[in-house]
Amino acid sequence: MRRVSNCIFCAIVRGDAAAARVYEDDDLLAFLDIRPVTRGHTLVIAKPHAERLDDLAADVGSRMFALGHRIALALGRSDLAADGSNLVLNDGPAAFQTVPHIHLHVIPRHHGDRLRFVKGLLLRRGGETDTTAALIRDGLTRMEQP
Numbered sequence: 001m002r003r004v005s006n007c008i009f010c011a012i013v014r015g016d017a018a019a020a021r022v023y024e025d026d027d028l029l030a031f032l033d034i035r036p037v038t039r040g041h042t043l044v045i046a047k048p049h050a051e052r053l054d055d056l057a058a059d060v061g062s063r064m065f066a067l068g069h070r071i072a073l074a075l076g077r078s079d080l081a082a083d084g085s086n087l088v089l090n091d092g093p094a095a096f097q098t099v100p101h102i103h104l105h106v107i108p109r110h111h112g113d114r115l116r117f118v119k120g121l122l123l124r125r126g127g128e129t130d131t132t133a134a135l136i137r138d139g140l141t142r143m144e145q146p
């Protein structure tokens with residue numbers, strides 16, 4: 001698997017940097033954003049290093065989106081009780097990509113949260129990540145139940 005030594009997200013994949021993990025399999029990893037816009041803001045990555053869309057195989061991108069889709073639904077089923085979500089991918093510095101390991105943002109939203117969302121965008125404060133990650137994992141488990 002291609003990994004880049006100075007990439008923070010590759011360091012998270014290797015376990016050399018800490019992150020609150022929400023989901024992991026052989027190819028994909030989802031973890032909480034260190035500076036969440038809203039509580040539960042999750043990043044989905046493919047484990048092999050790919051900097052931008054240009055470097056990402058289409059089928060890997062499809063699997064990243066499928067996981068982002070699943071996490072968005074899990075946020076709604078979890079005790080975070082999201083009413084919706086923003087799924088965002090910033091491709092390249094021109095589009096405000098700051099970490100050069102392509103990732104999909106899943107940002108939970110609630111009815112009437114416009115002011116809190118704008119505040120979150122400006123302040124980007126961290127939270128109690130372990131509890132939040134556990135709630136999202138519970139949401140994923142609930143999705144597997146009939």
Ligand code: 5GP
Nearest residue numbers: 008019031032033034035090096097098099
């Ligand atoms: P971008 O601007 O590239 O689309 O988003 C990068 C995201 O990665 C930002 O929302 C930022 O808060 C998050 N981020 C940057 N460094 C770290 C880190 O070390 N750990 C985690 N969990 N998130 C990070």
Ligand code: ZN
Nearest residue numbers: 007010049101
């Ligand atoms: Zn990387």
